[in-house]
Amino acid sequence: MSDKEEKIISRIKEIESTNLARDEIRDEVIATKKAVERDNELLAERVHQNFIDNNIKSFDIVGAIGAGKTALLEAIVEKLTPKYRVLVICGDITTRVDADRIEQHNAETVQINTGRECALNSYHIHQIIKNKDLNNYDVVFIENVGNLICPSDFILGTDKRIIVVSTTEGEWVVEKHPVLFKMSDIAVINKVDLKERLGTDVDKMISDAKKINPKIEVITTSAKTGENIEKLMNLMGF
């Protein structure tokens, strides 16, 4: 067998695994996981109906740690709060760093600490909004826990999902996370001010996003310089 053939066979053998457990408990693991996802969807529908009934625009913002979700929200909230009453729900494993930052811009904030969970789910959101008078808000932003994988398991019941990646994450970041790009309405490629310094191929990121999800709106921004923040807000319907 040639080296090349051997390589091809070894690649074919590579594992496309969804195995988390030994055979005896595998069915149970899958069944409970499915039950949790179904419950999440039902609750997400209820959350969304609550937002709609109160004329609230709602957004779920996902992205890796450091992509600039909080910085983008600071910039957007700063422009919105003179006209709109804004609630921002921030998810993190621990700390309330993000909520503290956003609060400086006159939005009301709630920080959810998930402990070890890698995404917000609609139970978290339901718990927050059932204690709020939704008449008091025009816009709700949910900043999800920072990663590009787990949030794909849980919809939250918002009008739109916005996925934020940045030039510092490398030009492969989009193709490596197809599920979340498929489920998102707007893709933001942030930190374009660092593009030249890093040599990131932003065009590849844009075309990967469009290839994965032809309906997705793609926009490049810099939360630092303010580039395209207004355009992003237009895409969001403001």
Added chain:
Amino acid sequence: MSDKEEKIISRIKEIESTNLARDEIRDEVIATKKAVERDNELLAERVHQNFIDNNIKSFDIVGAIGAGKTALLEAIVEKLTPKYRVLVICGDITTRVDADRIEQHNAETVQINTGRECALNSYHIHQIIKNKDLNNYDVVFIENVGNLICPSDFILGTDKRIIVVSTTEGEWVVEKHPVLFKMSDIAVINKVDLKERLGTDVDKMISDAKKINPKIEVITTSAKTGENIEKLMNLMGF
């Protein structure tokens, strides 16, 4: 009630939630999760014994997307391969971008595509090594799926865990991910060449890491310029 009092009370009410499911299935969800974790630990022990029996140094490298795990591995593997026989196992949801990059540096690579799973587990590693003659390797690197949350649920059976964060992720990245820092032996703060441009407080990152885990070794690096790569390799025992 004053505004300040109201704010304090609303903060106290914030949710520290580990709820993923409604009450009826919650016990079952927790039980299956625990069973999976226990199985993982048993299998990790077996994996580690295999490495030890074959005199293999083994490392699990965790970090967010874009932290520079692959770039660091490229630099390290390049220096090691004249002397050591190296196997690199790369985890990603999809693509084999990372394995293809590392393969250029004369290491053998295996790419695991996890589908939707946000971390490698010891089942993945066990599946790989049971098909390999471990006599053929001196060093095994496992590059985990890119995020700072899920890998804390699954040890893999390596000698050491190395956590990689970068200056582009913001100075809060360490304090936001205490669990994984507690479980790691070496913390790498990568992309220090961008520190001034970004204004990241690297000293805060270092002191946060030491505060969370006083035993952790912390080192700043730049995979791009090569800064401190040799020092990092010393810490790893090369």
